[in-house]
Amino acid sequence: MALNLPDAVTNHPYLFAVFTAVTGYAISCIFGLARNILIARSTGLPYLIYPIHERNMIYGIITAIPAVQKWVDTWKNEEWRDWWNAGPYPTKWKARKAYARWGTMYLRVAPGGIVLECADAKAIDEIMSHRERFPKPWWTYTMLMMYGPNIVVSEGQEWLRHRRVANPVFNERSNKMVWEVSVEQAHDILAHWKLKSDNPPTAVNTMAHDFMSVALHVISAIGFGIPMFFSEDKTATLPRPPFTNRQPDPGYDFTFAQALNFISFNITIHAAMMGGMLPVWFPKSLLAVYQKHKAIHHDFSRYLTKMIGDAQEAMKDSTEIRATAAKEYMSHNLLSVMVANSVSQAAESNGKNKPLSPEELKGDVFVFMLAGHETTAQALNYAFLAMAVEEEAQDWIAEVIHEETKDLPADSRNWTYEEVYEKLNAAKYLMNETLRYFCVVSVVPKHTSFSGCTITPSSTVSPGPIHISEPMNINLVASGAHFDPRSWGSDAATFNPKRWDNDFQPPKGAFIPFSGGVRACLGKKFSTVEFTAIATIILKDWKISVKQKEGETKEQAKRRVWKLLEASHAEITNNVGEEVEVVFERRK
Secondary structure, eight states, rough: OOOOOOOOOOOOHHHHHHHHHHHHHHHHHHHHHHHHHHHHHHTTOEEEEOOOOOOOOHHHHHHOOOHHHHHHHOOHHHHHHHHHHHHSSGGGGGGGGHHHHHHSEEEEETTEEEEEEOOOOOHHHHHHHOTSSSSGGGGGGGGGGGTTTOOOOOOOOHHHHHHHHHGGSSSHHHHHHHHHHHHHHHHHHHTTTTOOOOOOOOEEOOOOOOOOOOEEEHHHHIIOOOOOOSSSSHHSSSSSOOOOOOOOOOOOOSOOOHHHHHHHHTTTHHHHHTTTTTTTSSSSSGGGHHHHHHHHHHHHHHHHHHHHHHHHHHTTTTTHHHHHHHTGGGOOOOOHHHHHHHHHHHHHHHTTOOOOOOHHHHHHHHHHHHHHHHHHHOOOOOOHHHHOOOOHHHHHHHHHHHHTTTTOSSGGGGGGHHHHHGOOOOHHHHHHHHHHHHSSSSSSEEOTTTTTTEEEOOOOOOOOOOEEOOOOOEEEEEEHHHHHHHHTTTTTTTTOOGGGTTTTOOOOOOOOOOOOOGGSOHHHHHHHHHHHHHHHHHHHHHHEEOOOOOOOOOHHHHHHHHHHHHTOESSSEOOOSOOOOEEEEEEO
């Protein structure tokens, strides 16, 4: 039967071209979806149908809009809410309880491809343990190359080059440095909040921002050798190492501290603008905010280049590279250590292992800064807000801290890493439960090998191996695995730091806040040491509670904050999205 089009379409070449393109796209989507449904059925796994693939840029932008997220939260049908929230990364944590309905392994099928959602501990462990069969889809991280190629966006031999240089940086000597700086920063934030022993209960309405600042200060001191504090007066009394001028150097628009602060607090927009996410045709030059991001990106890149160049120059004067790296550079900062490692490894291999280029070193330093800053800061904020709501859990944590520290010096500034860190378990319980429940990083992305693969999940998912015949993305969903009653018990949906007492260890693959396998996060101990020092020092002496609004009861205030926590969404990491006013009161 002939298709009769309106004359307005057939007689107008532009309308006809648009009609043809739209029709062709629609037919392509229909056939693509039909093909992908057949592939999904062949696996034997349950599947959900979506109109758009998760990697679609327009879909990503729409789902990241806060107003859209709030609108979805008003939907009365819980299954439809979970269907929407389980798709995009920003809202995936909200669908954490839906795996009881759909199963811990299912497929999301769209015209543009298939995504395997995996929250099964056994399958997760297998996938993370076999890097060759399930590589990281590095191409989805290209926006993180804004300062250069790095360990996150590499695979195979290139990834090994980066790892050989970076892995030795995170050792016990650097952990000691992290401890010392974190103890100092804990006391600095207490002073910033004006918390003193003789104070009445003190309200704080900038806790999320301040924890972001503390994490940034730690990264600055350890990563770059540049101390930062809340008080300019305290900073002014310190020796002035390079790159700490209060005014921009000639030829720069921003100081190093200004650039570092701006990037850290605006990382999502900065990555979008400087990481190539904006279309080529987008009129970037018309945006004033783009011009500022561009200027800061340019200055920060030059600062990093200068730091790397200075470290490389110092290495040229060394006749014993390994000795110099160990004795001299280790006392400076991790960036210098990476430069030393890169040069020394290349020398010891007689040129077989080429050193990382300045661009690669900049790229690695940037992603380490991003990961360390975001994860620890958000974990601290979630933990303290959870303590403010869950008073019983807070009292238990404080009681354990008291037992752990009662024989230590009264002034925690005298606590040493070697003598104290291993004794402090309460803060580690709190950190683990915070990362389990709030899933600061909700997803670990993987990909099947391009020739297909086989996965053997738990028997409750499939009685035998599952064969994947086509290449597809895999999401290892922490927000599903962390709430699975098979791994965590009947109280999996409850925030309970006590579960970590008595050396509790979840099944392999059930707890993945730092990923796992050979590609596990190198900075796990760095983050844990930092969190442990800061949380222990504050919670040892101070009780936190929710600041009640006018006319609000204590229980209503706690329910308000918990509802806000439950509505968390992700940008780079999960976050609450707004400040919560809390009150600190001296423990008696």
